[in-house]
Amino acid sequence: MRVHAYAASSASAPLAPTVIERRDVGPNDVLIEIKYAGICHSDIHTVRGDWGPQPYPLVPGHEIVGLVAEVGADVTRHRVGDRVGVGCMVDSCRECVNCRNGDEQYCLDGMVPTYAGVDRDGTTTQGGYATHVVVDADFVLSVPETLDFAAAAPLLCAGITTYSPLRRWNAGPGTKVAVVGLGGLGHLAVKIAHALGAEVTVLSQSLKKREDGLRLGADHYHATSDPATFEQLSSRFDLIVNTVSAAIDVDAYLGLLAVDGTLVNVGAPAEPLSLNVFSLIGGRRSYAGSMIGDIRQTQEMLNFCAAHDIGADVEVIPADRINDAYERVLASDVRYRFVIDTATLG
Numbered sequence: 001m002r003v004h005a006y007a008a009s010s011a012s013a014p015l016a017p018t019v020i021e022r023r024d025v026g027p028n029d030v031l032i033e034i035k036y037a038g039i040c041h042s043d044i045h046t047v048r049g050d051w052g053p054q055p056y057p058l059v060p061g062h063e064i065v066g067l068v069a070e071v072g073a074d075v076t077r078h079r080v081g082d083r084v085g086v087g088c089m090v091d092s093c094r095e096c097v098n099c100r101n102g103d104e105q106y107c108l109d110g111m112v113p114t115y116a117g118v119d120r121d122g123t124t125t126q127g128g129y130a131t132h133v134v135v136d137a138d139f140v141l142s143v144p145e146t147l148d149f150a151a152a153a154p155l156l157c158a159g160i161t162t163y164s165p166l167r168r169w170n171a172g173p174g175t176k177v178a179v180v181g182l183g184g185l186g187h188l189a190v191k192i193a194h195a196l197g198a199e200v201t202v203l204s205q206s207l208k209k210r211e212d213g214l215r216l217g218a219d220h221y222h223a224t225s226d227p228a229t230f231e232q233l234s235s236r237f238d239l240i241v242n243t244v245s246a247a248i249d250v251d252a253y254l255g256l257l258a259v260d261g262t263l264v265n266v267g268a269p270a271e272p273l274s275l276n277v278f279s280l281i282g283g284r285r286s287y288a289g290s291m292i293g294d295i296r297q298t299q300e301m302l303n304f305c306a307a308h309d310i311g312a313d314v315e316v317i318p319a320d321r322i323n324d325a326y327e328r329v330l331a332s333d334v335r336y337r338f339v340i341d342t343a344t345l346g
Contacts, residue, residue: 001031004345005130006319007057011049014323017345020059020126022134023119030078030137031070032086036316037128038063038154039338041184041245042268044326046116050270054116061128061340062088062114063156065149075137083143085302087156088292090114090125090139102294129322131345141299144306151311154184154337155302157292158312162189162241163301164293165264166196169239173197178233178240178256179218182209184329185243185266187313187336190216193241195308201237203229203253212335216313230255235283243267254279254287262286312337318344 001022006015025031043060045051064086068078078084091112092104099107112119115127127133143152162185171177177198179189186202193200194217201220202213210221222229233256240253245267253263254275261283265273280287293301305311313336317325325338 001132001134003130003132005059005126006322006345007059007126007129008047009057011047011054015047015129017319018057018059020130022132023121023123025070025072025134027072027074028137029072029134030068030075030084030140032064032066032084032133032135032140033069034064034066034128034131034133034342036065036150036153037061037340037342038157038312038314039322039325039329039340040154040157041329042157044329045245045268045270055124058116058124059126059129060115061130062086063153063158063339064114064128064133065143065153065156069132072137078137078140078142083145083149085141085143085152085156086114086128086133086135086139087141087160087298088114090135091120102296104294105292129319129340129342129345131342139295141295141302144302146306146309147302148311150316150339151314152302152305153339154188154312154314155305156298158185158188158337159192159305160293160298160301161185161266161290162243163192163304164297165241165266165288165290166193166239167297168290169262169264171196171198171239175199175238176201176236176258178203178237180224180240180242180248180253181244181267182213182336183243183332184312184334184337187212187216188310189241189243190218191310192305194218195304195310201233203240235259237261239264241266245269247271247273250275250287251279254285257283257285259283260285262288264288264290266290314339316341320344
């Protein structure tokens with residue numbers, strides 16, 4: 001099946017209209033008519049080669065929502081017309097210990113990413129900046145009717161990327177959670193942590209988004225450019241979720257943790273970070289990383305967001321503004337997620 005899409009032909013080339021081939025619908029496949037696709041910072045890192053060489057031409061996009069257009073003969077969970085979503089992975093080996101334990105995102109053979117990966121037929125996976133996609137039914141999520149469709153798209157990456165560590169490290173009533181950065185990831189981390197019942201603090205470079213942070217559910221907002229912030233908040237937090245994709249002073253942030261507190265990175269800077277081990281030893285602190293969630297937890301997150309009326313704050317754009325949107329993401333000039341109206345791809 002040939003479908004319209006936007007692709008990068010090289011690390012330095014702008015994304016441009018193209019036509020790609022989708023595989024035929026197999027027995028356990030779902031054909032999805034994509035309605036909206038979010039623009040993630042990871043898309044930019046990938047297509048521009050920040051994380052290594054890529055298999056161009058490449059269609060990015062792993063925040064996908066749409067309607068089921070066709071199902072394979074063995075599919076029982078999804079029907080034509082259902083509202084569905086696809087996140088950062090479309091397959092895994094399903095046999096390794098991690099897959100068997102429900103951690104398919106950490107598949108020991110490597111989960112199959114929604115784009116820039118090797119699909120089961122040996123072809124390169126192509127993402128959601130397209131009108132249609134074919135995905136194994138086991139990796140297709142149900143999008144609750146109460147969620148705004150455009151606002152739901154970023155939940156498939158940004159939502160689960162922040163929900164998973166908040167649940168893993170037990171954010172909830174009686175816990176103090178800090179969110180570093182108020183961008184595409186950070187604004188959802190604030191909403192979700194607040195809905196979980198935690199006391200939420202935003203740590204941002206400046207106070208220019210303070211009003212937004214408090215509106216989104218933060219109890220406190222501090223500027224990290226002010227050295228007094230690190231003195232005032234010393235040993236305060238049970239959990240810090242770092243959402244920024246840039247270098248930070250890891251030791252300074254570890255100093256904000258209470259005993260047994262955890263600093264978890266979900267942002268993925270291209271450059272290495274370093275720390276002094278005494279920053280950990282001094283308070284039995286932990287420094288961790290987290291990458292999306294498994295399919296079961298992603299569905300749990302969508303249901304949680306529907307129950308708490310949580311969606312991303314989005315700016316919906318036509319496809320011909322994708323390249324401008326990339327530049328605005330890099331300039332932090334979006335509040336807080338661009339979403340492509342895929343009806344404009346044709």
